[in-house]
Amino acid sequence: MNSNRYLIFLGCSTPYRVSSYEISSRKVLAKLGVELVEMPEFNCCGLPFDPVSHETMLILAAKNLALAEKEGLNILTLCPGCAGTLRKVNRILKEDKTQRDMVNSHLKEADLEFKGTVETKHLLQLLKEDVGIEKIKASVTNPLTALKVAEHNGCHLLRPKEYFDFDDPEDPETLNALIEATGATCLDYIDETECCGAPSVGVSDKVALQLARDKLNHIKMVDAQALITVCPFCHIMYDTNELRIEKTFNEVYGIPIIHYPQLLGLAMGLTPEELAFGDLRVNPQKVINLAQGAHINHE
């Protein structure tokens, strides 16, 4: 299959709460020559239902895969949760006939069938494997050399490692390399690969906020000017809750939470407006200034 043409699977949380992630991803991918085809229809990937019904998760993921199979295109997701689920279920159903027969008996009700003919990649994996770091470097017209940022990968992008073989969950390198490709410095910090806490929201907000606070403390410790995310849930967890965490625990951060494609977009010379920086809750102005300041010096 053509590796420059993908069916984009948006999932639920990005269009629901993080359109800045979708807007900036589409802009950046267009510049890199990746063609996106819209799904004719889709539903929840299934992940949120795994805790209550594994069967539901398998059926929903397989339904989406079957819809993509009809289009004959591989899937690109912006959400690590969607990517992880679609990859995992694709593999389970290809290997386990009993589960595949069970799922297909359900899909038959909607005239669909899972065959196992498409693959799924997350944005980060696509940028690394199909576009390539060199091409991304070549697309940079405004190196962000004045910026020092921290990365947050998101668990489902890397774990369980059995289903994600493109990076090491204990010491991931991809996002770091992609950040450095923009000219920015990517700083290391303690417990970099730890969970943001988002999945615990709604069960225990107290625990969830403490997890995010712990990470923000470690990020602050290394004087990062921004935190770079590649997951809508992680982004919501930090961007929406940073102020609440500051108030609850009497902390001061002021760390903007930026989607990786927004960072790359700035380095490509796109404007903050084009990249929907205005949608961010934590004011990103200082990052924009540093990015544009570097631009002026560069010229």
Place this chain on the structure above:
Amino acid sequence: MAEQAAKPSSQKEPIKASELDPKWKYELQKLHGAEGLMRCFQCGTCTSDCPVARFTDNYRPRTLIHMAQLGLKDRVLKSDTLWLCSACFTCTDRCPQDVEVASVIRVFRNQAAESGCVPQVFRDQAQSLIETGYAFKIPELRLKKRESQGLPPLPKGNPESVRKVLKGVKFFEPKQEPIPNEQQ
């Protein structure tokens, strides 16, 4: 002593032999994801590496696995701490015995949910799924805004076909009382 006081009620009460279900562990081992349950030798790697366990004394994956091995079915399934797992899969990746701890916990949760023991947040998502096809009810305004943001229309969620393919799935049958959010 302080540690004992912090334990949830499901682990505080003395265990009576009559409440043990000696066959539960064998039933669990037949379920997808829980095959490795009996390989656990209680090393504690899961609990010591668990990000959630760092911020609450209530959630201990090793304890839950041990309780299942002992046959404490009711205590495990009715425990509200079961729902604190954030499904980050660190325990699964680091378990030296390949227990797939996060998947075993998921099997516990599935059984608890089947008996109606589930936090409200999951019911809300289920309601949204059967009404819209998405896990969240995306407001009409948000969908309309896409055009002004230069985004293509959101592909339809097709809830009719979601309802069709979920026919006969246990979780979508009528339920009992939800478990409240810890803060409420």
